[in-house]
Amino acid sequence: MSTVAIPVLTVDGPSGAGKGTVSRLIASRLGWHLLDSGALYRAVGYAACMSGVDMSNVEVVTRIATMTRIVFHDPGAGGEIRVMVNGADVTDEIRTEACSATASAIAAMPSVREALLDKQHSFRSPPGLVADGRDMGTVIFPDAAYKVFLTASTKERGRRRYKQLKEKGVMVRLSDLTREIEARDARDASRKVAPLRPARDALQIDTTGRSVENVVEKIVALVCSG
Numbered sequence: 563m564s565t566v567a568i569p570v571l572t573v574d575g576p577s578g579a580g581k582g583t584v585s586r587l588i589a590s591r592l593g594w595h596l597l598d599s600g601a602l603y604r605a606v607g608y609a610a611c612m613s614g615v616d617m618s619n620v621e622v623v624t625r626i627a628t629m630t631r632i633v634f635h636d637p638g639a640g641g642e643i644r645v646m647v648n649g650a651d652v653t654d655e656i657r658t659e660a661c662s663a664t665a666s667a668i669a670a671m672p673s674v675r676e677a678l679l680d681k682q683h684s685f686r687s688p689p690g691l692v693a694d695g696r697d698m699g700t701v702i703f704p705d706a707a708y709k710v711f712l713t714a715s716t717k718e719r720g721r722r723r724y725k726q727l728k729e730k731g732v733m734v735r736l737s738d739l740t741r742e743i744e745a746r747d748a749r750d751a752s753r754k755v756a757p758l759r760p761a762r763d764a765l766q767i768d769t770t771g772r773s774v775e776n777v778v779e780k781i782v783a784l785v786c787s788g
């Protein structure tokens with residue numbers, strides 16, 4: 563089967579717009595595979611930090627992106643996917659705010675993005691793929707049959723992230739978090755390569771004040787309507 567015949571739903575948008583939760587639930591509902599592309603950038607950032615390299619050295623960081631073994635373990639039933647880096651489970655470690663900032667910085671390096679291309683394409687397998695990220699609909703799967711771009715107000719995105727971290731026992735100030743989210747969005751949207759922006763043919767959904775179920779239903783209806 564040519565991979566082009568395998569349906570893809572791309573879910574792009576800024577941090578905290580609800581992409582992760584929504585993508586996981588939709589993949590589980592449809593029985594499709596899930597690509598959390600942000601976790602790939604986080605994993606590379608984490609591996610680079612752990613090896614103590616100069617994070618501004620593009621050549622070295624690119625080599626790490628090429629050599630690092632990143633494996634996702636899907637527990638099924640919509641459960642949280644475990645992220646393994648060179649055999650170690652780093653699912654929690656890559657979700658810290660420090661790792662978010664590192665991921666955003668290395669994601670601006672064109673050669674790092676290039677190094678992760680084949681890996682991302684390899685997730686496209688039957689019966690279908692839900693791809694979550696920033697450039698899924700614009701760069702990685704431009705031929706995707708279904709594309710959505712989720713947004714939400716900065717205030718709401720900050721609140722959601724705050725709640726997530728609090729549930730994990732991580733204490734942060736909401737105002738600091740909101741500022742960090744704004745800075746990360748600005749960097750992701752202004753970089754030269756694959757900037758955060760909606761594909762021309764993406765359905766834009768503002769998730770502010772909407773329940774997760776409501777957003778999931780809307781997207782599942784889009785896919786099911788063919």
Ligand code: DC
Pocket residue numbers: 577599600601603604662665666669670694695696697698746750
């Ligand atoms: O989705 P996330 O917050 O886990 O992503 C972490 C960082 O990785 C984010 O700041 C931007 C970057 N990223 C990217 O540049 N392209 C993607 N397709 C996914 C994430």
